[in-house]
Amino acid sequence: MQMQLVESASLALLNEGCIVKTLSGPFEIIARDSKRILFVKVLEDANSISEEQAAEFRKISSCLNVPVVIVANKAGSKLEDGVVYERFGITTMNLKTLRSCLRSDAPVIMRSKAGLTAEIDPVRLRQERLARGISLGRMAEYLGVSKRMVVEYEAGTSRITLSRAEALYSIFGDSVFRKEGIKSEAGTQYPEGRSVFARKYSSLGFSAFETKRMPFDLIAKRDRKRVILTKVGDRPSPVLTGISRLIGAFRLAIVGKDKPKDIPSLTRKEFMEFEDAKELLKFIEDFEEEHGE
Structure with missing residues (x-):
């Protein structure tokens, strides 16, 4: 199944x-188009993911x-069509909803403890309200809310119930709702590693x-590129190799003795001898160029 x-x-x-x-790893699918890269975990039952595994996924995402x-x-x-859920902070949906999110052709409806809520685009909401005076x-x-609640909507700090979303829709249409239900954990701060x-x-x-x-033990970032x-x-x-190629x-x-021929490799001693990031990056780039990667 x-x-x-x-x-x-x-x-x-x-x-x-x-x-x-498609991979036989932590994620079954990695997808990339001109706008985004996406890691997809495929499960028959989303409840089968553990909190520890979800925490690791959030870290990788960030x-x-x-x-x-x-x-x-x-x-x-059963997951409802057109509804976005969360499992331990990971965006969760069925296949039909995934298609809708990829096309960004419908407002995002979230299932939370408060019930069904809509995702507002706070910037567009404020722009549309002011444009209409x-x-x-x-x-x-x-x-049917307080002025403070409207301020919260426009600040993006509060979701809106479906009944109020319908009232909002009657005024502005769907332009003030988010239509992209897939978000990364970008901006979340994680402590750096302490290994040697x-x-x-x-x-x-x-x-x-x-x-x-994960298929890798460390993520080392000089910058986003x-x-x-x-x-x-x-x-x-x-x-x-599959992951690195697709996400760029x-x-x-970093190996003990025998270096694989299909991936840039260093012994621990060689790695620890590098004194400059540019030298390390050049070593990797030269290997990839030499091997046509």
Whole structure:
């Protein structure tokens, strides 16, 4: 059943113009188009993800600025079409909703503890209100809320219930609602790693974050365009290459003795001898150029 869902999700992404890579790793699918990169975790039941695993996914999403989405048929009960859920902070939806989000052709409806809520575009809401000459007080009367609540809507700090969203729609149409239900964890701050390799990266001017149960052990960021996914150990997974290629990151293996021929590799001693980030990046770039990657 899961394999069928993976195939269906891959096809949906391909039909929307994405380059798609299926993996036997933490994510079943990586997709990329001109606007975004997306990690997709495919599950029959979204409730099967653990809190620890979700926390790791959120960390990866933030460090790489790549959204993670769970595509599932159910979360205990069947997932509703057109509704976006969350599982431990990870955006969750069924396949039909994924298609809608990729096309950005419908307002985002969220299922939360407060029930069904709509996602407002706070900037557009304020722009549209001012363009129509509607005061905060008058808007509050339309929606049946306080002026303070309208301010919160326009600040993006509060979701709106469906009944109030319908009132808002009657005034502005769908222009004031968010239509992209897939978000990354960008902006969330995570502590840097404390391993000897993470500290070495830090000394070279990188921000280095350690990962768990991933095809890479470290994410080293010089800036948004210079990211090194690093595997420590003698058997780097081929999944590392697939991920790095699709997200446009560098890859590096830090090994004991035997260096694999298909990935830039350094022994621990060689890695620790680097004194300049540019030299390390040049080593990786030269390898990729020499091997036609």
